[in-house]
Amino acid sequence: MQLSTQDLDAHGRATGLTLKPLIRAIPKECFQLSAWRAWATLARCVAVIALLEVALARLIQADGLPLALEVPAYLALWFFLGCAFTGIYILAHDCGHYAFSKRRWVNDALGELIMASLLGSYTSWKLIHNQHHVYSNVRGKDFGWPQGMKTQDELAQAPWAARLLNWVAFGSPVGLAIAPWLSRLHFWLLPEASVPQFERIAERDRRRLRRSLLMIALCSGGILTGLALWGGLWAVVALYLAPAAVAASLGLFLILLQHSSEDALVFDPEDHTPFRSQVVGTYDTRYPRWLEWLVLDVNLHLVHHLTPRVPWYHLRRATAALKAAYPECVQERTFRWSMLPELWARPVLERHPEGYFVRVPAPEAEPRPAPQPLPAELLQSHA
Numbered sequence: 333m334q335l336s337t338q339d340l341d342a343h344g345r346a347t348g349l350t351l352k353p354l355i356r357a358i359p360k361e362c363f364q365l366s367a368w369r370a371w372a373t374l375a376r377c378v379a380v381i382a383l384l385e386v387a388l389a390r391l392i393q394a395d396g397l398p399l400a401l402e403v404p405a406y407l408a409l410w411f412f413l414g415c416a417f418t419g420i421y422i423l424a425h426d427c428g429h430y431a432f433s434k435r436r437w438v439n440d441a442l443g444e445l446i447m448a449s450l451l452g453s454y455t456s457w458k459l460i461h462n463q464h465h466v467y468s469n470v471r472g473k474d475f476g477w478p479q480g481m482k483t484q485d486e487l488a489q490a491p492w493a494a495r496l497l498n499w500v501a502f503g504s505p506v507g508l509a510i511a512p513w514l515s516r517l518h519f520w521l522l523p524e525a526s527v528p529q530f531e532r533i534a535e536r537d538r539r540r541l542r543r544s545l546l547m548i549a550l551c552s553g554g555i556l557t558g559l560a561l562w563g564g565l566w567a568v569v570a571l572y573l574a575p576a577a578v579a580a581s582l583g584l585f586l587i588l589l590q591h592s593s594e595d596a597l598v599f600d601p602e603d604h605t606p607f608r609s610q611v612v613g614t615y616d617t618r619y620p621r622w623l624e625w626l627v628l629d630v631n632l633h634l635v636h637h638l639t640p641r642v643p644w645y646h647l648r649r650a651t652a653a654l655k656a657a658y659p660e661c662v663q664e665r666t667f668r669w670s671m672l673p674e675l676w677a678r679p680v681l682e683r684h685p686e687g688y689f690v691r692v693p694a695p696e697a698e699p700r701p702a703p704q705p706l707p708a709e710l711l712q713s714h715a
Contacts, residue, residue, distance in 0.1 A: 351606050370643065377420040377423060415579070415623065469598050591614060611637075614637045618665070619631060680692050
């Protein structure tokens with residue numbers, strides 16, 4: 333029987349359960365890399381993107397298409413191309429964990445090329461993502477939604493601008509639209525201490541970050557220039573920027589539901605344990621099979637947080653084995669749209685006696701005192 337998040341945390345503390353037995357439940361075959369499956373996945377991702385780009389290019393060149401057909405066609409193609417962009421980005425994510433190829437340099441070269449083509453810095457992503465794996469859902473450590481979310485007491489004392497910002501980021505869909513681009517700016521400016529967790533960066537990483545930014549300029553810049561020369565500004569928007577915006581929001585949406593729930597827990601650094609971060613703080617959210625296929629099963633996320641060396645094409649088998657051995661530890665739920673309003677209704681954290689924070693509704697503003705009537709003698713003096 334599946335436990336609630338709080339019950340799972342209590343179960344882990346009561347039994348002293350650690351990550352090692354869960355990892356041992358995953359078949360050894362799931363750790364083996366397959367060169368043909370890895371390169372076939374890359375070919376598949378590129379082919380899907382190419383087909384959708386050709387369809388969009390044909391749509392741009394089509395004359396006389398009724399607006400009632402043209403608009404839905406653009407929206408549908410942007411959505412599916414955004415899913416395909418997300419899928420190939422997830423493949424670069426496998427490269428970052430050295431789960432694509434047995435050769436380290438192949439992983440780094442391919443990961444850099446893919447992310448640079450999608451306005452992403454492979455080096456800064458690796459630094460931040462590795463931090464996320466160690467400190468998932470830990471305040472002040474994780475680079476994710478717990479990082480900026482305020483507690484109920486903090487928000488009650490905050491000025492109106494901070495309250496508004498907290499609502500925009502965590503209590504409305506606006507965060508899904510703008511946060512991916514703000515995150516990219518943080519990634520690009522990582523050498524300038526744009527992320528508090530990385531105030532000091534080794535000189536070797538600084539060189540890699542500079543090289544990564546150069547790759548973005550060459551790859552994404554080359555793509556944008558080529559599209560502009562071919563079809564002008566609309567080609568840049570239709571063939572790249574619009575689907576990239578979909579991919580950015582979809583990626584954040586997947587990340588959000590991999591580590592968030594209305595009863596999700598957040599921890600202070602002193603209360604953090606690997607079991608709490610990786611197991612209690614991770615969810616497997618199921619979507620239609622076609623979407624899982626496009627995003628390379630990244631939604632089967634618990635196995636990935638237990639051991640990121642399992643490549644995407646073994647996630648289903650590994651998850652099935654884990655569910656058979658430790659069903660109480662796999663927090664699986666089927667996606668429903670009501671999950672998002674449930675999260676947005678709880679944009680604030682509240683401390684719990686068991687050593688974690690829970691999501692709660694925002695506190696009401698302090699009522700202003702009612703105006704007091706003027707003393708009678710004062711009224712008479714003005715009469």
